[in-house]
Amino acid sequence: MDQQRAEQAWGQGSFGQGSFDDLGRLLVDVTFCVVDLETTGGSPQKGSRITEIGAVLVRGGEVLGEFQTLVNPDESIPAFITVLTGITDQMVVQAPRIAEALPSFLEFARGSVLVAHNAPFDTGFLRHAAAELQIPWPRFEVLDTALLARRVLLAGEVRNCKLGTLAAHVGATTTPNHRALSDARATVDVLHHLFERLGPLGVHSLEEARAYTSTVTPAQRRKRHLADKVPNAAGVYLFRDRADDVLYVGTSADLRRRVRTYFTRSETRSRMGEMVMLAERIETVVCATALEARVRELRLIAHHRPPYNRRSKDPARTTWxxxxxxxxxxxxxxxxxxxDGADYIGPFRSRAEAVEATHAVHDTFAIRQCTDRMGRTSRRSPCVLAEMDRCLSPCDGSADPEVYAIEVGRVRSALTADPVEVVDRIGDRMRDLAADERFEDAALWRDRLQALVRGADRTHRLRELTAEPEIVAAAPHADGWEMHVVRHGRLAAAGVLPRGTEYRGWLDVLLATAETVTPGPGPAPAALVEETEVIRRWLTGDGVRLVDGTWVTPLASAARHLPPPPRWP
Incomplete structure (x- = not known):
């Protein structure tokens, strides 16, 4: 395909008049990096190495640049590979190694969409090399021309979808010859031809092109009309079945764009395809901000318990x-x-994790572990733990109430303030076990300690917000400032303050219309725990400012015993 045909296909031809440009990025506006590799074998996991990288950068049918380098694999190239590619050991001996070549390629491809013929092969080698070099892999979007050709070309139109066959079929200006740059150039021509074929099929954006490689059935595609009245706005969407029961709840910054993907997009979750076939109606809730949308999604999932929201958990199945x-x-x-005046920590992710945390407490403090109710005076036979001096033994009446109260105070401090005593004791135990080479036992106690610290830290984080009757915070927004009112850990109101609007009067109206919130018991918020955690993450985000209220993180807390988050170089 010549340059003029490419420009027509990308520009005012098939792609310029897309009626569904709201679906995403028009192909004419997307920069693609078409890449091809030559290697010493078929599997990087089995030791094969890259010997050549070739790439072509294109946008709107125009070539923006090319990249080509041989790569020294630090091993002899097999004879059959040399016969296939023409690349010899002598050719690569002075070539850069992958540690030098890969960063150069990633810089060349930065900000683009990767395209390759049989993309899993090429991206697999590149990702493997990046992992070996400890180079963070960019979150490239990937388009596979082989897979796209299988979806676009008619049955019998070509005998197979190999690059050489497709290049000859589309009249590529470059014949693929198992050299990286030549094969990449041929792939560019194949890509342009496939985009020409997609235009009359109503595929105009990158999202739709990637979707066309999916296994979405024609029946699913026919349901696309369900999204016709969905607005281009942030919010929550609900798929409902014929009985109007909620099947699935999701959220998006652009409801129309997201919902349409269910009928065209590559969807690896078979349950989602099943859900779409059951759907008869889509309901949407437009929200002022992304945070409000996320909160409403959590509340709707908790209320409706949709069968296809597998990632959601039943709020009633928590353990404190x-x-x-x-x-x-x-x-x-x-x-x-x-x-009831008691002290709580949690909720834990599972009952098993809560049990692990209690083991850490009982190993450190000598409070009773029996579950019987006891009065102030009790005369029973002491349990085994009392005989081992691991319990102060209130069961047989030998415990001093004041001594027991002091022990309970230490437990309360470990749970609600700083578990340093538990950390020190179990840390010593782990070191002793490791010194005796009892590493499995040391790991067991490590897991118990981590369970306690994580549970205590989660409680501390919740308490920071649940104790506050009202917090007003703001963050920059494209149209001004997004404002949120949080009361006792629950989102009470959300809105966007337009630029140039008088702040105080607008905020007074938002506060007056905000939800009245009654405090929850103890550390439990007046909302779903997940909602309060989402709000807290937003409050700690970049650019968020506290407008009204106080919010303090205590210095002495479980957080200081958690490992620091990973830092990327």
């Missing part, structure tokens, strides 16, 4: 660790927090 309010307090596992 409780320090009871009894004459002789103890640790108990409970499903929810009550307003």
């Amino acid at each position: 660790v409780k320090l009871t309010q009894e004459p002789w307090p103890r640790i108990s596992l409970v499903p929810q927090v009550r307003d």
